Amino acid sequence: LSNYVATCVAVGSDGSVYVGGTFKGSASFGTFTPTATVTAYTPQDVDVFVAKYSPTGSFLWVVSGGSAFDDQLTSIGVDAGNVIHIGGNFVGSATFGTLTAIGSAGMDVFVATVAQTNVGQPGESAHFQHVFSLAGAFDDALQGLAVASDGSAYLSGTFTGTVSLYTPGIPAPVIMDAFGGANDVNAFVVKLDNTCTPVWEQNVGTSTNDALVN
Numbered sequence: 001l002s003n004y005v006a007t008c009v010a011v012g013s014d015g016s017v018y019v020g021g022t023f024k025g026s027a028s029f030g031t032f033t034p035t036a037t038v039t040a041y042t043p044q045d046v047d048v049f050v051a052k053y054s055p056t057g058s059f060l061w062v063v064s065g066g067s068a069f070d071d072q073l074t075s076i077g078v079d080a081g082n083v084i085h086i087g088g089n090f091v092g093s094a095t096f097g098t099l100t101a102i103g104s105a106g107m108d109v110f111v112a113t114v115a116q117t118n119v120g121q122p123g124e125s126a127h128f129q130h131v132f133s134l135a136g137a138f139d140d141a142l143q144g145l146a147v148a149s150d151g152s153a154y155l156s157g158t159f160t161g162t163v164s165l166y167t168p169g170i171p172a173p174v175i176m177d178a179f180g181g182a183n184d185v186n187a188f189v190v191k192l193d194n195t196c197t198p199v200w201e202q203n204v205g206t207s208t209n210d211a212l213v214n
Helices: none
Strands: 005-011 017-024 026-029 036-039 046-053 059-065 072-078 084-091 094-096 099-101 107-117 125-136 141-147 153-160 162-166 174-177 185-192 198-204
Touching: 005 072, 017 072, 026 059, 036 059, 046 072, 046 084, 059 094, 059 125, 072 141, 084 141, 084 153, 094 107, 094 125, 099 107, 099 125, 107 141, 107 153, 125 153, 125 185, 174 198
Parallel strands: none
Antiparallel strands: 005 017, 017 046, 026 036, 046 059, 072 084, 084 107, 094 099, 107 125, 125 162, 141 153, 153 185, 162 174, 185 198
């Protein structure tokens, strides 16, 4: 039961409800038409989902993604263009539709956007549009995600040592180093534009281990 969890929720300007969470193996959504079933990367792993419900509670669509290991969805938000932004943690590399979040050796951070088509019309659907990852040799964690009306996203969390900031299509990742070297834990704050490309990044902390509390 603990593998099937709604971990975050956001409400759109029209009253639509977006629910994010995790599932193991497969999960079904909707009591009446439309209905949908999502399937994890492997039957044994925990992946993430985003589902949309109308203001009256009717199921509209669901998308899912993840890696071959257990993933986490911690944050969700909606911008003024009805694009959904989700964030969480993954291990290895994670697939979101046709997009891949690049990971490293430990637990890493992802942010993905979900675009909608035919909003408010029959056949309304959604698909992953952009993805970003923050990855290093040790465990990294997303702890906060805020979405601005223009589609920019601000994320915060912790990282150890050195991490790379990846966006597919960008030839060279941005590198960020902790103040205290390879084993030092620092906090980070990163701004992404509406294509999940880093605009700026800052590490926050000391030369010893630090923590971020939202």
